[in-house]
Amino acid sequence: MAEKEVDRYQAVFRSLVWRIAAVSLFPLLAIGGVNFFIFSTVNRDIVVEHQSNTLRHHRESIRVFLKNIEASVSGLARQYSLKELKEGNLQRLFPVIKLNNGxxxxxxxxxxxxxxxxxxxxxxxxxxxxxxxxxxxxxVERGLYLSDMFLGYRHAPHFVIAVKRVEGDLFWILRVTVNTDYFSRLVDNLHSGRTGETFIINRAGLYQTKSRFANDILKPSGYPFLQRHPGISLREVRWNNKRYLCTTTWLSHPDWLLIYRQELGEVYAPLWRASAIGLGILAIGAIAALLLAIFVSQRQVRVIRQADREKELLANELMVTGKTAAVGELSAGVAHEINNPLASIETLRVWISDLVSQDPLPEEDRREILDAAQKIGEQVERCKQITQGLLKFSRRVETSPENSNVNTILEELSTMGRARARLENAKLETELGAVPQVFASPLDLQQIFANLVNNALDALAGRPASKVKIRSYENQGRACIEISDNGCGISEENLARVFLPFFTTKPVGQGTGLGLAICYGLVQKLGGTITVQTKLDAGTTFTVSLPAARAAGPE
Amino acid sequence: MDRRDMSQPAESKEAIGVLVIDDEKVFRDTLAKVLKRRGMAVKITADGFEGLALAQADTFDVAVLDLKMPGMDGLTVLERMHEICPSTEVVVLTGHATVEDSITAIRQFAFDFLFKPVEVSWLAEVIAAAARAKRAKVSGGTGGV
Structure with a gap:
């Protein structure tokens, strides 16, 4: 039973923890989640915006660079005739161009x-x-041409910018080779962090510039998205078994794809960092919420436990009250019972006085006086028995359980009960058989049966030929006590509630509604059972079955 | 208690006729002896039925009635007594007095309601007063209770 109690408290504790934790964690998680979502979206937007802008600028500078060379070459070709250039202008001009940072x-x-x-x-x-x-x-075809990277006669990757100059019927072509290293550096000028790099591939996907980490010019890049697209494009790409954020834009002339790529991990590192911090805070919050839930629940369970204990104490107190009520109710009849012998004594006293007042006392009156005196003695004895029974009954104090004979208790009870029965004009019969001893405190037994006898007497309430019968017998090694009446019976709707505390059908102020609840509790405590059979307007029988005490008594 | 004149002895020539109905043998017997010694004519019975039969056969001035008896209930006896011989005054005498019982008894025209143990001299006075009331009622025809 104690284990069951602990289980109950633990169940209450657990459900409280869950509820409180759920209530406090839900907003925390919700806010955390929403924040993370917003933050990550904003962060992505910022990244996209930044990368797009940066690459757009970079594309412009590369375009300007190429345009400048293109313009220089065109200008040179337009400015001079082939003859002039042949005569040494080119040699003169070239160092100037070359000096231009190579x-x-x-x-x-x-x-x-x-x-x-x-x-x-x-x-x-x-x-x-x-x-x-x-x-x-x-x-020849276009007049101005920017080539892709190629090896050419020099067997080194390079690209050329060439213009056609028509002079009369003839034409010639001025061609410059852009310094590959310089161009690659220019392109890769845009690099950031640990993994950010910029390079160019052509429509066939071949590297056109050195990247930050490798010189792979003219080798296939493996970049899968080679369709032309307008403006700036951002995509996450799985590339050489790494995940990159690739920002790309097409240069129109030549047909090159400018790629700025950075490993995703690095791009989103701030986001991951923020997320980690957020998660950390969330975890701390969650732990705090859980601890709070546990703390609050523990306190709450302690309060409940305390309340239960107080309730139990109160119930015990009520039990005592109920017991007093039962005993008091029974003994009221007994007190009245004393009035009868007292009345007789008084009459006898007057009779004796009358007789004694005769001056010559006749012999027969002397005998009459002695007879009256003896009768007084008998009446006193009657009173004595009543008071002794009453004292024995009501002075019984709480004792530890012992091997008790139920019949002894029933005997005392029936004396009390009989007195009360006389008040109700009812009979009280006993039929006490051999019963095994039970291991119980006599007070508990007295309480159980006093309540049942009281109820039985109450059920009679002015009905004709009413009687209460107390039986005891042995059944399957148990002590059985049957208290039956031929009173009003219990209605079916009330039958379900008779053992509930504070349930009473008696008028206000008369019943505490505790009698049967006390009986039930005590019988349970003694490991017994209490059953009721009833028929409306025919009577009720309560049967208490108590286990026999072990022969050796308690260990 | 000065509402009744209890001066003794009763001025009647005839002895007061008293019927005692009580299931306590010693009380009943001794009370009869005591009352007889005080000049009353007393009959006793332990049973309500018999008491009613006696009351019908003989006209008593006063009946002393116990309420709690086996067999017929005292209050029932009181009620019947009033029907059979309304002139007889009934003094209720009981050891198990309850307020409800006393109210019922007085309503049913009991002359007085006494508790056991009662002082016998007081009981004798009440009986005498009851007898006077009864006789006044019978002879005068007016008077009432």
């Missing part, structure tokens, strides 16, 4: 047949014919 590697002039007629630069390319090269064909 932007241009070399410069050459090719005639309409594709023969190199003039070359200024570090390579020995003066006698080469370029008629078959792609860039030559394209330049």
């Amino acid at each position: 932007i241009i590697t070399d410069i050459g002039i090719i005639d309409q047949n594709g023969d190199a007629v003039l070359y200024v630069g570090p390579y020995n390319l003066a006698a080469k014919n370029y008629r078959a090269t792609e860039w030559f064909k394209q330049t």
